[in-house]
Amino acid sequence: MLRTALRNVLAHKARLLMTTLAVLLGVAFVSGTLVFTSTISEAFQRSAERSLTHVDLAIQPDADSEAAEDDPRGAANLDQALLDQVAALPGVAAATGEVTGFAALADKEGDLVGDGWSTTGANYYAGPDGAGTDARYPMTEGRAPAGPGEIAIDSHTAERTGYQVGDTARVSVNGPVREESVTGVFTTEDGTVAAGGSLVLYDTATAQELFALPGEFTRITLEAADGTSQAGLFDAVEPLLPADAEAMTGQELADEQAADIEATTSGMRTGLLAFAGISLFVGIFIIANTFTMLVAQRTRELALLRAVGASRRQVTRSVLIEALAVGVVAGLSGFAAGVGIAAGFRSLMDSFGLTVPEGPLVVSGSAVLASLVVAVVVTMLAAYLPARRAAKIPPVAAMNSVHAAPTVRGLLVRNTIGALLAGAGAALVIAGIDRDDSGATMGGGAALLVIGVFVLTPLLSRPVIALASPLLRVFGVSGKLARLNAVRNPRRTAATASALMIGLTLITGLTVIAGTVSNAIEKMAAQTLSSDYVVSMANFAPLSPEVAETLAEQPGVTGVSGLRASPARVAGGDDTEMLTGVNGAAIGNLVSPEFTEGSFAGLAGENAVVDTATAESLGLGMGDSFDVTYEDGQQGRLTITGLYEDSEMMRGVILDNATLDPHLDRIEDFQVMVSTVDGATDEVKQALEAALGDNPAILVQDEEDVAEDIAYIFTLMLNMLYGLLAMAVVVAVLGVINTLAMSVFERRQEIGMLRAIGLDRRSTKRMVRIESIVIALFGGVLGVGLGVFFGWAVGEMMRGSLATYEFLLPWDRLAVFLLLATLVGVLAALWPARRAARLNMLEAIKAD
Structure with missing residues (x-):
């Protein structure tokens, strides 16, 4: 029976070609996905590990701490005093204060370099006296930045843009264009830079001014002296930690970064495998069809085998052996094609500027095994029913009729089952509309409905x-x-x-x-929106108030309002609410939410407007006053002068910027709204962009x-x-x-x-x-x-x-x-x- 099955595969190889191709495509997608995501994950993990070579302990704000939860502003940045304390500990060979933020670098043509969120700015930490070197960023050309107006750029960016030491580059951190002199080029193991991002370095004082506050750091890293373990260093530092900060060993940090990278690639892997699964599911129909027809065409041959002594199990097994042979060929071919697809994906990313850190293709044994298992299981699963159907045909009946038609009873049972599945699926889909279960009911109903319709086809x-x-x-x-x-x-x-x-x-x-x-x-x-234009950063980072001031001075501009966000405790609640600050005198002409009571008129001083959902949750109504604890901890009291319907565009408590600004550590707008005399025209838009220095990091949108x-x-x-x-x-x-x-x-x-x-x-x-x-x-x-x-x-x-x-x-x-x-x-x-x-x-x- 084994020889018979293999001969049948060779005899019908042309007819099995489409089946093999169908399985091959699905398996290629599976293996390509596994190889590609494994390659990316390992490349970034290696890059991350290299970037932590000099880190034995990292201190950073802890947003999940009780102290951070009790403070409307969340966890505070780290200060110079803490850096000095930990640097003086025995067992600390070096301590580095880090500051990072958004810095958009324009190339010589004025276009944005990097990939949005990967356009990063940081500090070059030259020690407490400014005379040392930063081991994180070895200089290959020139020198490190030493003061305002100076930057260093990474070697990848220098190669892409053509910038050299002594050139002037245009940079935007929070809106206004800064003309900076390139003093040096450095190398870095930062994976985001290797993946197409850019990194701009400032001296520490300038970086603190741009990305934090003077004397503040977003992270402190320590390198242990010889003979000091990471655990020992942790024990020495822990008593000095503020209530809203945490310390992590270098190993813990590496593990966390590896987990983050794995989570990112896992999501990509899951999505791609889902589509591979769809193509394999579709392929099941082809396989089942193929073997059904092959069995029908060989009915007399199989009946003869039964007549000369072959059992039902042997007939079933012979058809499944054919499916196994097809599955193995499709699996091996699909795996080879998948490796090529993975290499193609990587080249495609490079062509779009989304480069991956250098490293070989990672072809794991699990990918090979998965390809074979998927191909064989899918093929044999689809061929099982045709195989059983072939075995059940009586030898005499089969020799009298080449085509054994399905019975009426079989179709009746199938239609009944299909109707029940489709009905139940449709009912669950409709029931899922009003259920708050993240779409689980609707998803289950959709699967049942599709299966039911398939059965009913x-x-x-x-x-x-x-x-x-x-x-x-x-x-x-x-x-x-x-x-x-x-x-x-x-x-x-x-x-x-x-x-x-x-x-x-x-x-x-x-x-x-x-x-x-x-x-x-x-x-x-x-x-x-009633405004003609909305101005924001390309990555939605905060804007300097200088942007709104510049726009307000332009001819033809009739109204400008910067929108500012600030966390606060409202009406004695434990949860943090976001306050939105606006230009109270101009906002009524720039946005037009649906007011149920009151309006923007009189939005000044201690007055505020609140969306109806927030007001209802706080038990407030028109004319009521409520307490507010601002982000700096000071208390205030606001009175509701308007209630409006919330939307995805606007919600929460809105008050005048003049009332909010004194409580902000840093005054920044997340958006600026502008109205003009001439409305939204290409000429006006170009004039506003020119007023902002034709900044590639700023979007002026109608x-x-x-x-x-x-x-x-x-x-x-x-x-x-x-x-x-x-x-x-x-x-x-x-x-x-x-x-x-x-x-x-x-x-x-x-x-x-x-x-x-x-x-x-x-x-x-x-x-x-x-x-x-x-x-x-x-x-x-x-x-x-x-x-x-x-x-x-x-x-x-x-x-x-x-x-x-x-x-x-x-x-x-x-x-x-x-x-x-x-x-x-x-x-x-x-x-x-x-x-x-x-x-x-x-x-x-x-x-x-």
């Missing part, structure tokens, strides 16, 4: 395909034969269409959700720009998902090709007879093409229908948090998806149609 195929009858009549005999062929074997048609259905369900659902949410946010922005930014986020996400889900569609195409090719082989006598009585080659090709299109459109209609339903359900679940929610159907995209299904049918039919048309009539008629 043989029942659905006849009525759905019948709807296409009027259109198929246009093609005459070819159209009629194509329709009859499509519904001749409902199980096969259903399995083939289901592969495409799953991919289009996901694509359609994501498209509907993205379009609906994007539209809701755009409407919310239009209803809430309402259309804001809408485009929102749309861009969703478009980028959808394009990535479309690219990943395209694999499922490719696998579905292979499934249609496989089904049609084997169907043509199965019906060769029939096709030969049709050719003999007058059906020409052109009509034969048309018949197969139309059959393919009908099957593909059947799957497309089911997929689009399910996707729209899921998109509607998710939108309804989000309605409570999006007041401007309105369900929208992207008709143009849905039409494109159905056209895509049609194209799938056309492409899939090319080879089978050609094969059918080239059959020799006489040989086909006499074939057995």
Whole structure:
């Protein structure tokens, strides 16, 4: 039986090719994902470990400490006194005070260098007297910065930008452009720099002024003297720690960074593996179809084996051995292809400037094992039912009939189970709309509904395909034969269409959700914002108040308000609330929330406006006064002069900046709103950008720009998902090709007879093409229908948090998806149609 199974694999290798390709693609994605994420993770971990070479202990603010939770400002930065104390401890060889923050460096063309959040600024710590060197940043050219107006840049950035020692570079830390002289170039093991970011160094005093406060550090690192362990150093430092600070050994810090890197790559790995799983799930239908047809075509052969003594178990085992052989070949080939995909992903990242620290591709034994196990398990699982079905056919019945049709009872049971699953799934999806369980109920219902529809597809195929009858009549005999062929074997048609259905369900659902949410946010922005422009940092870091002052001085500007945020305790509550500071005199012309009582008029002094949800939670109403503890610990009392409906754009307690500013350690705006005489025009926008020094780190956006930014986020996400889900569609195409090719082989006598009585080659090709299109459109209609339903359900679940929610159907995209299904049918039919048309009539008629 083993030899028989292996000979059958070799005898039907052409028919098994599509099955092998389907599994190979899914396995390649699995192995490529594992190799790629392992490579990235290990490269960054090695880089992180090298960056901690001189760190035996790190002291940093502890945001989770009780002291931090009791202070509205959270954990405080570390001070010079603490640095001096720990530096004087016995067993400390070196102590370094670190300050980091955002610093956007422009290249010689004025474009932003780095990748958004990786545009970092830090201090070069030259010791307490400023005469030492910083072991973290060895200088390869020039010298370290020694005062205001001087910077050093990392070697990667210097190479990319062409900056050399003595050049002047434009830098933005919190808005205004700073002209800085490049005094040195250094090397660093910082993984974010290796991944395409930039690092700018200032002297310590300047860095403290820019990123913290004078005398403050964001972290202190210690290097142990010879003979002192990390644990011993920790014990010596612990008594000196402030209540809102923590100490971590170098090993703990390395482990934490490794865990953070693993968590980041784990999320990427999970997402990519999910799409690999989808393509493998789609591939199951192809495998099951292939083996079902192979078994049907070999019914007499298997019956003869039964007649000469083979048991049911041996017949089942022989089919599973064939599946095992296919799985092993697909697994090994898929793994090899996956390694190539991983290398390609890495090169693709490099081409986008998202470089990965140097290191080899990490090909682990687990990746090899996973590829083989996935391929073999998926293939044998899909082939199990056809194998059992083959073994159950009685030898005499099988020798009398090549094709054993499924029983009516079998279809009835299948339809009953499918109806129950689909009904339960739809009910759970609808019930999940109002349940607060993070979508668990809806997700479970969606899975049940998809499975139920898949089980019901043989029942659905006849009525759905019948709807296409009027259109198929246009093609005459070819159209009629194509329709009859499509519904001749409902199980096969259903399995083939289901592969495409799953991919289009996901694509359609994501498209509907993205379009609906994007539209809701755009409407919310239009209803809430009355200003002509919104100014912010490119990475949404705080802006210097100098930005608002500069804009207010420009001709044609009629109103400016910087928006400031400050944590505080409100109305005696234990939780921290965010206060929003605005220009009370101008804000009424810049934003237009829906007021239920009062307005922005009179927003000055100790007056405030509060959103209705916050007021209700605090038990406050119009005209009530309440206590507030500002971030500096001082007490105040505010009176409510307006209540407004909260939204994603605006919520919380709003008061005048003149009232809030005296309580802030550092006055910064997270956004600036601007109105002008001429409104939002290209000329005005260019004038405002020029007034800010054409700063690449600052965004000057009108309402259309804001809408485009929102749309861009969703478009980028959808394009990535479309690219990943395209694999499922490719696998579905292979499934249609496989089904049609084997169907043509199965019906060769029939096709030969049709050719003999007058059906020409052109009509034969048309018949197969139309059959393919009908099957593909059947799957497309089911997929689009399910996707729209899921998109509607998710939108309804989000309605409570999006007041401007309105369900929208992207008709143009849905039409494109159905056209895509049609194209799938056309492409899939090319080879089978050609094969059918080239059959020799006489040989086909006499074939057995």
